[in-house]
Amino acid sequence: MGGHANAGYHPLTTETVVQVVAPLNHFADVNQLEIKEIGDGNLNYVFHVVEPATGKSLIIKQALPYAKVVGESWPLTLDRARIESEALRRAAEYVPALVPKVHHTDERLACTVMEDLSDHVILRKGLIQGQVYPKLAEHIATFLAQTLFHTSDFFLSPLDKKEQVRAFINPELCKITEDLVFTDPFFNHETNDFPEALQSSVEALWNDLDLKRETAKLKHAFLTRAEALVHGDLHTGSIFVTADSTKVIDPEFAYYGPIAFDIGQFFANLALNYLSHFHHSPDPQQRRTFQEYLLEVIEETWARFKEQFTQLWQTKGQDVYMRVAGVEDDFFERLLEDTIGFAGCEVIRRTIGLAHVADLDSISDEETQVRLKDKALTLGSVLIKQRQQLTRITHLSETIRGIAHA
Numbered sequence: 446m447g448g449h450a451n452a453g454y455h456p457l458t459t460e461t462v463v464q465v466v467a468p469l470n471h472f473a474d475v476n477q478l479e480i481k482e483i484g485d486g487n488l489n490y491v492f493h494v495v496e497p498a499t500g501k502s503l504i505i506k507q508a509l510p511y512a513k514v515v516g517e518s519w520p521l522t523l524d525r526a527r528i529e530s531e532a533l534r535r536a537a538e539y540v541p542a543l544v545p546k547v548h549h550t551d552e553r554l555a556c557t558v559m560e561d562l563s564d565h566v567i568l569r570k571g572l573i574q575g576q577v578y579p580k581l582a583e584h585i586a587t588f589l590a591q592t593l594f595h596t597s598d599f600f601l602s603p604l605d606k607k608e609q610v611r612a613f614i615n616p617e618l619c620k621i622t623e624d625l626v627f628t629d630p631f632f633n634h635e636t637n638d639f640p641e642a643l644q645s646s647v648e649a650l651w652n653d654l655d656l657k658r659e660t661a662k663l664k665h666a667f668l669t670r671a672e673a674l675v676h677g678d679l680h681t682g683s684i685f686v687t688a689d690s691t692k693v694i695d696p697e698f699a700y701y702g703p704i705a706f707d708i709g710q711f712f713a714n715l716a717l718n719y720l721s722h723f724h725h726s727p728d729p730q731q732r733r734t735f736q737e738y739l740l741e742v743i744e745e746t747w748a749r750f751k752e753q754f755t756q757l758w759q760t761k762g763q764d765v766y767m768r769v770a771g772v773e774d775d776f777f778e779r780l781l782e783d784t785i786g787f788a789g790c791e792v793i794r795r796t797i798g799l800a801h802v803a804d805l806d807s808i809s810d811e812e813t814q815v816r817l818k819d820k821a822l823t824l825g826s827v828l829i830k831q832r833q834q835l836t837r838i839t840h841l842s843e844t845i846r847g848i849a850h851a
């Protein structure tokens with residue numbers, strides 16, 4: 446990333462954010478704004494801008510030229526801000542209610558001005574607290590089916606599709622996933638991070654050649670299979686919720702990749718939350734009910750996704766082979782297998798890789814945390830190695846339940 450690419454860029458501050466919002470004429474008086482930096486993610490600044498007199502507000506998200514989680518020693522392309530803006534706009538063509546509205550994109554400053562979702566909470570936080578979101582499965586299934594189908598070869602002409610692949614080339618962010626999800630956790634790599642008490646389980650994983658052989662296939666699919674514009678980081682921290690609203694945020698990792706990747710990441714994060722409730726829900730009955738709700742979300746998301754995708758396939762499918770008997774069944778069969786495999790990789794990397802999840806890391810009792818992380822490693826490994834035998838979505842929920850309660 447040379448100096449030229451960043452010409453005119455400077456990190457925003459609570460003082461300079463006003464220069465971005467003033468030309469938008471969104472607020473009555475830009476001299477009366479309350480501005481706070483509220484970003485708690487790994488990579489970016491997030492400014493919350495409120496005008497108390499009118500109650501109007503906006504979010505300004507700015508990419509930094511490095512990964513905030515590590516510091517300036519990890520340079521990172523600013524182009525991810527363009528990718529995120531474009532991916533949100535693309536999703537809004539099909540599911541406007543399920544993404545934040547983008548008001549403005551400033552490529553020079555690598556920032557996006559978007560709808561403020563402060564009335565929502567991050568799904569991960571809500572799930573840790575044991576909150577039930579009755580519309581979650583329906584909304585995420587719709588988001589997945591609509592965005593993935595309409596950006597794929599099933600819908601786009603081959604020429605348009607290649608144009609889209611070109612527009613969403615995202616090599617640096619993909620490299621993060623290639624390393625952090627598919628490679629480093631499976632080797633003794635310095636980016637890994639796990640408690641000492643997990644050392645023998647982690648070493649067993651590193652020495653499991655069947656596991657590595659299967660993970661290599663999943664990594665190869667991530668590297669090569671440009672099926673659709675995937676969100677690329679669809680964990681429960683990339684989803685904002687209320688009781689009746691769901692908004693998918695943060696598609697800076699978007700690129701043309703395997704359809705199963707988004708679905709797998711979502712399911713993996715629900716599975717990790719499932720495990721964490723052995724700590725977060727001390728009452729056994731309450732815990733059981735909530736854990737079963739999480740499995741229902743997985744099953745309902747898959748069923749509704751399949752239903753919607755099938756309907757799109759039958760009504761809008763462009764390729765002549767989509768009418769050939771068995772082609773659709775073959776597609777869904779492979780999709781579920783890959784979904785489960787990708788879910789396994791995500792479970793393992795969130796447990797022993799660089800970027801963890803609060804669901805497990807917030808467990809104060811170290812012994813409990815290690816015990817649950819150990820189960821997570823078993824689960825991830827089984828999902829990767831046995832994905833070909835898990836041919837129904839209920840096999841996935843049974844596996845999560847079985848390993849968690851073993």
Ligand code: SR1
Pocket residue numbers: 487488512514621622625678799800
């Ligand atoms: C250095 S970035 C670490 C992780 O945060 C992002 O949200 C992605 O999940 C990435 O793997």
Ligand code: MG
Pocket residue numbers: 486487678683695
């Ligand atoms: Mg993110």
